[in-house]
Amino acid sequence: MEKTIKKTVLEVGADGVGIITIVNPPLNLVSVDVFLSLKKSIEEAVQRDDVKALVIIGSQNKFSAGADVTTFGKSQGKKAHTELGFLSIEFVTDTLEAARKPIVAAIDGPAFGGGLEIALACHTRISTSAAQLGLTELQYGILPGLGGTQRLPRLVGLPKALEMIMMSKRLSGKDALKLGLVDAIAPRDKLLSVARHWALDIVDYRRPWVVSLYKNDRLEPLAEARIILNLARSQARERTPNLTHPLVCIDVIEEGIVAGPRSGLWKEAEALLQLRQSDTCKALVHFFFAQRATLKIPGVTDMVLSPRNINKVAILGGGLMGSGIATAFLLGNYHVILKEVDHHLLSAGLDRVKANLQSHAKKGKITKDKLETVLSLLKGVLDYDSFKDVDLVIEAVLEDVSLKQQVFADLEKYCPQHCIFASNTSSINLDKIGEKTKCQNRILGAHFFSPAQFMPLLEIIRTERTSLQVLVDLLNVSKKIKKTAVVVGNCTGFAVNRMFFPFSQAATLLIERGADIYQIDQAITNFGMPMGPFRLADLVGFRVAIASGSQYIEKFPERVYKSYLIPLMLEDKREGQSTRKGFYLYDEKRKASPDPEIVKFVEKARIISQVIVNPQLSRLSAGEIVEMLFFPVVNEACRILAEGVAIRASDLDIASVLGRGFPAYRGGIIFWGNFIGSRYICSRLEDWSKVYGKFFEPCPYLVEHAMNETPLGTETKHASRL
Ligand code: NAI
Numbered sequence: 001m002e003k004t005i006k007k008t009v010l011e012v013g014a015d016g017v018g019i020i021t022i023v024n025p026p027l028n029l030v031s032v033d034v035f036l037s038l039k040k041s042i043e044e045a046v047q048r049d050d051v052k053a054l055v056i057i058g059s060q061n062k063f064s065a066g067a068d069v070t071t072f073g074k075s076q077g078k079k080a081h082t083e084l085g086f087l088s089i090e091f092v093t094d095t096l097e098a099a100r101k102p103i104v105a106a107i108d109g110p111a112f113g114g115g116l117e118i119a120l121a122c123h124t125r126i127s128t129s130a131a132q133l134g135l136t137e138l139q140y141g142i143l144p145g146l147g148g149t150q151r152l153p154r155l156v157g158l159p160k161a162l163e164m165i166m167m168s169k170r171l172s173g174k175d176a177l178k179l180g181l182v183d184a185i186a187p188r189d190k191l192l193s194v195a196r197h198w199a200l201d202i203v204d205y206r207r208p209w210v211v212s213l214y215k216n217d218r219l220e221p222l223a224e225a226r227i228i229l230n231l232a233r234s235q236a237r238e239r240t241p242n243l244t245h246p247l248v249c250i251d252v253i254e255e256g257i258v259a260g261p262r263s264g265l266w267k268e269a270e271a272l273l274q275l276r277q278s279d280t281c282k283a284l285v286h287f288f289f290a291q292r293a294t295l296k297i298p299g300v301t302d303m304v305l306s307p308r309n310i311n312k313v314a315i316l317g318g319g320l321m322g323s324g325i326a327t328a329f330l331l332g333n334y335h336v337i338l339k340e341v342d343h344h345l346l347s348a349g350l351d352r353v354k355a356n357l358q359s360h361a362k363k364g365k366i367t368k369d370k371l372e373t374v375l376s377l378l379k380g381v382l383d384y385d386s387f388k389d390v391d392l393v394i395e396a397v398l399e400d401v402s403l404k405q406q407v408f409a410d411l412e413k414y415c416p417q418h419c420i421f422a423s424n425t426s427s428i429n430l431d432k433i434g435e436k437t438k439c440q441n442r443i444l445g446a447h448f449f450s451p452a453q454f455m456p457l458l459e460i461i462r463t464e465r466t467s468l469q470v471l472v473d474l475l476n477v478s479k480k481i482k483k484t485a486v487v488v489g490n491c492t493g494f495a496v497n498r499m500f501f502p503f504s505q506a507a508t509l510l511i512e513r514g515a516d517i518y519q520i521d522q523a524i525t526n527f528g529m530p531m532g533p534f535r536l537a538d539l540v541g542f543r544v545a546i547a548s549g550s551q552y553i554e555k556f557p558e559r560v561y562k563s564y565l566i567p568l569m570l571e572d573k574r575e576g577q578s579t580r581k582g583f584y585l586y587d588e589k590r591k592a593s594p595d596p597e598i599v600k601f602v603e604k605a606r607i608i609s610q611v612i613v614n615p616q617l618s619r620l621s622a623g624e625i626v627e628m629l630f631f632p633v634v635n636e637a638c639r640i641l642a643e644g645v646a647i648r649a650s651d652l653d654i655a656s657v658l659g660r661g662f663p664a665y666r667g668g669i670i671f672w673g674n675f676i677g678s679r680y681i682c683s684r685l686e687d688w689s690k691v692y693g694k695f696f697e698p699c700p701y702l703v704e705h706a707m708n709e710t711p712l713g714t715e716t717k718h719a720s721r722l
Pocket of ligand 1: 339395397398425449
């Protein structure tokens with residue numbers, strides 16, 4: 001028989017309270033060993049005459065961060081099935097919840113997933129106000145599997161439980177108290193003594209002994225519960241139409257309400273077993289670890305370099321991006337100077353920043369006091385006079401090489417010697433931007449995505465001359481403004497825009513040959529993207545698209561698909577959503593509707609390019625559209641990997657999800673490419689390149705992997721040049 005590793009400590013005090021401490025550092029993750037140890041400790045304490053009641057607590061001020069995510073997404077056999085049933089019913093319900101002595105959970109730090117589910121089965125919960133509680137399983141493609149689907153609704157009511165479970169929401173101890181999820185709050189240094197007293201009060205009948213699985217007073221009557229569950233179903237279908245696990249979770253909750261909680265527990269265990277092996281779970285778990293991996297930058301984060309203090313930040317340009325970036329920095333409590341070229345543009349920029357912050361306040365993301373405080377950190381200027389003590393400049397002027405070169409040369413004159421010069425350029429090679437600047441070791445790219453105050457990605461571009469210190473400084477800044485940073489090498493379009501440039505190109509190529517604009521956008525949104533390529537082009541604006549496109553044409557002339565469509569539309573004063581006319585027409589509320597006149601421009605572009613219409617393209621299936629738009633993205637991602645522009649393939653997954661909204665439940669662009677298979681992708685690209693030309697031609701890296709049938713991005717041969 002396998003020996004259980006001891007993961008709990010039982011200590012019995014003179015007051016007759018047994019304290020069981022979970023000891024599985026650093027996060028006290030729950031594992032089979034933790035459960036077996038807990039079971040043993042509880043059974044021992046229940047047997048002992050000197051124990052009247054129990055308190056469960058986590059070591060090092062952390063209750064438990066839940067199950068080990070590395071075990072999700074792995075194939076599970078029959079043994080696992082039995083284990084899950086055992087854990088959920090035999091341990092949590094029959095040993096813990098049904099113990100003959102009251103058990104109190106004393107919660108500090110994280111109580112997530114399985115950790116919180118242990119606490120839910122205790123007879124009372126006491127927490128610190130800063131503790132974090134949540135059933136976060138849905139974010140990994142599974143569902144709470146230790147009775148959380150049954151106990152949480154009974155403790156806090158169905159609507160609040162659904163909100164927490166469906167959104168993987170984390171609550172502070174303070175908010176959990178308001179819901180009735182915890183029974184009392186205690187300061188950290190008094191947590192254990194309050195929990196002890198509470199446990200003894202239950203023994204003395206001064207406080208109730210609550211068995212949450214059979215608590216019914218917070219549950220709505222069946223008919224009402226069904227209405228709430230059906231509403232949750234339709235919201236889940238609308239939010240994530242391609243995902244089934246949220247719906248499975250609602251079914252499991254319903255089972256408990258209709259057929260009783262024990263039946264609900266069994267259905268939950270069955271569902272968990274299925275979901276743990278699903279493709280969605282595998283992709284979401286990959287995404288979770290890929291995001292963590294971005295923090296490690298070989299040769300940078302493993303060096304002993306401390307980030308310098310960045311106090312004052314200047315943003316050049318108060319347009320769409322500059323105002324969003326300024327907002328992000330203000331929310332990170334930085335002093336921000338916003339520079340524009342004239343009074344009118346400056347006041348428009350400052351107004352945009354204020355509107356962004358007010359909208360944050362309206363949504364309850366910041367308090368009114370915080371709004372006032374951060375606004376006092378903002379200053380608008382028209383010259384460089386106040387740049388003498390600036391630590392970081394982010395340039396967000398128009399996408400124009402000579403303007404950017406001039407601006408960078410000016411910065412050198414007015415800023416202190418330590419000041420970092422970052423550009424938010426979408427596509428221009430940073431060596432080009434820095435051509436007129438002497439101190440090129442201080443230059444790097446800080447590429448934000450629109451809207452910059454919300455989008456979670458910061459693509460940091462280091463050139464061959466960027467100093468390590470400057471990189472470390474910007475990485476630290478990215479944490480403070482709550483962005484996930486992906487560090488990439490310098491090239492035209494860097495990683496994100498370069499990968500996705502072929503996406504819009506493929507879309508244009510298809511419509512010029514007969515495919516339908518709106519059908520393409522629909523297929524792409526059905527796949528899970530926030531919007532299709534044409535709706536996106538309208539949003540970004542045609543001028544930005546032309547400016548970026550010219551960089552690609554110059555750099556990769558042999559494989560760029562040249563189209564006259566957007567220039568023709570610009571001639572007609574169509575610039576996208578900003579002019580309320582692009583591929584769509586927009587009403588005052590920015591609601592988009594298809595424009596029948598678009599055909600005119602497409603036909604003109606066809607004539608100029610001498611393109612022949614292929615009637616088959618008007619009948620493309622949604623699947624074919626997805627392939628024809630995303631396989632070229634995988635192809636470009638392969639070139640990026642081959643050139644060592646990205647540190648690791650999973651960084652491109654993160655970049656595609658957080659920068660472009662590629663669905664996280666597909667794992668990111670490379671993960672998805674591997675799921676489809678390099679061989680199939682390569683052969684499709686070869687077929688299309690025979691018909692439509694070099695644009696679709698698979699790159700040598702992809703061909704090699706297709707031939708060897710090896711997953712993309714797992715080799716060490718193409719070592720990063722970063
Ligand atoms: P925008 O046209 O909205 O704003 C640019 C602003 O820069 C204008 O208000 C202009 O008056 C100002 N400006 C020009 N010269 C200046 C100077 N010397 N000093 C201070 N301000 C000056 O453009 P947008 O969209 O904000 O783009 C800015 C940069 O960000 C471009 O390089 C663009 O490629 C990049 N970018 C754009 C994204 C987008 O979705 N629009 C996304 C990511 C990057």
